[in-house]
Amino acid sequence: MNKIHIIGLGLLGGSFGLGARRKFPELKVTGQDISSDNLRDAQTLGIITEAKEQADEDTDIVILATPADSLGDLLVQTLDQIGPETLVIDLGSTKSKLCQKVTNHPKRKQYLAGHPIAGTEYSGPKAAFADLLDRKVMILCEMEKTDLHLKEKAYQLFEALNLKLRFMDPEEHDRHLAFVSHLSHVSSFMLGKTVMQKMADDKNIFDMAGSGFASTVRLAKSSPAMWAPILTENKDNILAALDGYISNLQDIRGKIAEGDSDSLYQDMAEINKIRDILDLGK
Amino acid sequence: MNKIHIIGLGLLGGSFGLGARRKFPELKVTGQDISSDNLRDAQTLGIITEAKEQADEDTDIVILATPADSLGDLLVQTLDQIGPETLVIDLGSTKSKLCQKVTNHPKRKQYLAGHPIAGTEYSGPKAAFADLLDRKVMILCEMEKTDLHLKEKAYQLFEALNLKLRFMDPEEHDRHLAFVSHLSHVSSFMLGKTVMQKMADDKNIFDMAGSGFASTVRLAKSSPAMWAPILTENKDNILAALDGYISNLQDIRGKIAEGDSDSLYQDMAEINKIRDILDLGK
Structure with a gap:
């Protein structure tokens, strides 16, 4: 794994960046946020190594960590844009609508629906910390619809972050x-x-x-x-x-x-x- | 202060005993509990120095730390029984009914209505610890009805336990x-x-x-x-x-x-x- 891209650099996206960078010091972590303050803070805090307006062609994993109501459109746009070796994972707290929305997308195999049971009552990149995901449960849905080879990249990241995996259907x-x-x-x-x-x-x-x-x-x-x-x-x-x-x-x-x-x-x-x-x- | 007596040796009564004994190593702490298991545990854990079925005549303070519905009758019985230099403090979570019940008691001046805002989700003497009351709020009601000399004893105990006092009417x-x-x-x-x-x-x-x-x-x-x-x-x-x-x-x-x-x-x-x-x- 060489490069990940995070969209939404708040508590959860930020903690993913910090945790991944701590485990893989050579990892390039690009990122974007709708708020220029958050983007600047994410750079200052070392959550990302570079700001990018979209994922590079050779990105291994794109992580979507924006509010639940924005994820549907964002997921479709991201799938449309990414290269053939990229996996998209969302971290949203609701899963049914999202899985339904992309069920017939030509790149459905490049998507993995996830939800880490981790958070605090605080938000934003300044609330992020590398240990937030340590030993937390990560729920994955519709695993069978994701490409086997791409799933291995996801497992590598989840193992590095010390996440405990659980599988269930979105409903x-x-x-x-x-x-x-x-x-x-x-x-x-x-x-x-x-x-x-x-x-x-x-x-x-x-x-x-x-x-x-x-x-x-x-x-x-x-x-x-x-x-x-x-x-x-x-x-x-x-x-x-x-x-x-x-x-x-x-x-x-x-x-x-x-x-x-x-x-x-x-x-x-x-x-x-x-x-x-x-x-x-x- | 030489002697206190605690009725009800659970989380709150037990923590009062442990906190008071730590601050006043010479203090005699007698106590009673409706449960023989609690009474034995309170002795083993050093919450009390001696089990007694009621307060001695020369007890400085009797602390009532039993469930809210038992406090009314217990308070009247205790006031009836105690010597002239003893103060009775209850630690109940409700105050109006209790204050009303003893409003015309001949020994009303020997009673102080208190409620420490302290607790955990656990109960019984084994859950008690000396620091439970440290820097917690202690609400006192109808202070003006308690004898001035006896109140001084109470202040000495509350200060030793590091309680922050607040005053308000029972309602x-x-x-x-x-x-x-x-x-x-x-x-x-x-x-x-x-x-x-x-x-x-x-x-x-x-x-x-x-x-x-x-x-x-x-x-x-x-x-x-x-x-x-x-x-x-x-x-x-x-x-x-x-x-x-x-x-x-x-x-x-x-x-x-x-x-x-x-x-x-x-x-x-x-x-x-x-x-x-x-x-x-x-």
Whole structure:
């Protein structure tokens, strides 16, 4: 592997660049970003070795790391433009629409649909760091549609970054992620909103907030440019997750209103089992 | 200060004992717990120096650290029993009912209503540690009703534990805490429940959960013995917070269903201001 090109030099694209360069010191990493500030920062921070407006003909891998709603058109344009030995990987948080969009593209074999389960509540190239992807899960979809030879390049990069690979179909991915990622973001944003509305009356309310509040509201700091598109791109699955969540909240509301301590206790004890499940995932 | 007595030797009572003993090596710390396992662990771990079924006559401070629904009767019993130079402090997460209950007690001046904003998702004496209270906020209510001389003992203990004192009336406390603590726990428990229900269909869903999910669902590991009583004791305030939260969730549900990206973006950008507010609290 000699050359990769990254489109979108934010937290995720930037961390891919830093991680790859640390592992392959000779690697040329070209890149582009719609924001000239991000592009300049990416050069200053050593995320890329050179700014380029598109991938060179001899690029091994093009990484697409832009917001979810921009990836469809960008993927088609990039496939249209690249040379015959180049693989395109996207890192988007939703996969179904994207895979559908290029299903009949003449260069479909040069595309690999990926989603690394990695991020923080911060964004932009300054938030990027080389270890972000270390030991994280990388979900790959429709592997069978990607050229075998090109996939080997991808594996080489993923192994260098210490990613743990998982395989599933795009619909399954989007259904699962709505529950274990997208719903968490919606719940956290709305929790932040609810407390901020209350704060309009009581200025000092945050002074009393402990680590529990900070933990549940952390994701409310996340980037709207990334998250607004995810919510609309994965609409149906997120609505299903959200409806289940609202229904559970209304159920516990009823038990609190009735003062039904025993039932609240039983519910919480049952939900406590999430400890073992979360620990299993480690 | 020579002697304190702790009733309820879990995470909070245990950490008070460990913190106080570290600062005052000569201090006698007696204690009791309804669970014989907890009592034995508290002795083994050095939380208490001696098990006692009630506070000695010459005890300086009795600390009540049991679940919220048990504190009312326990407070009355303890006030009835203690000597004339003893102060009783409770550490409960709700304050209004408790303050009302003893408002006409002949020994009201020997009581101080407190709530340290400190805890973890773990419980019991084995979860206790001496630094839990270090630099945490301690809310005190109805200070004017406590004897001045006895308050000095409390200040000495709080200063030793490095607690930051805040003062407010019990109703204000309960109203605020519903938003910045109790609501977070309800939202986290219900998030855990929603995803566990989904998991009944898709076994491997947690494999895809990242740090964001872990953060929002952390409080779902919390103790039902502690939290079921809080939810019923502070019922009215929690219902108000929960209604605001459900209403916000229904509002964002509508925007997602409409695919209204612009409005979602604007909402999230506004909620992002919670960054500055949370940082201010540090």
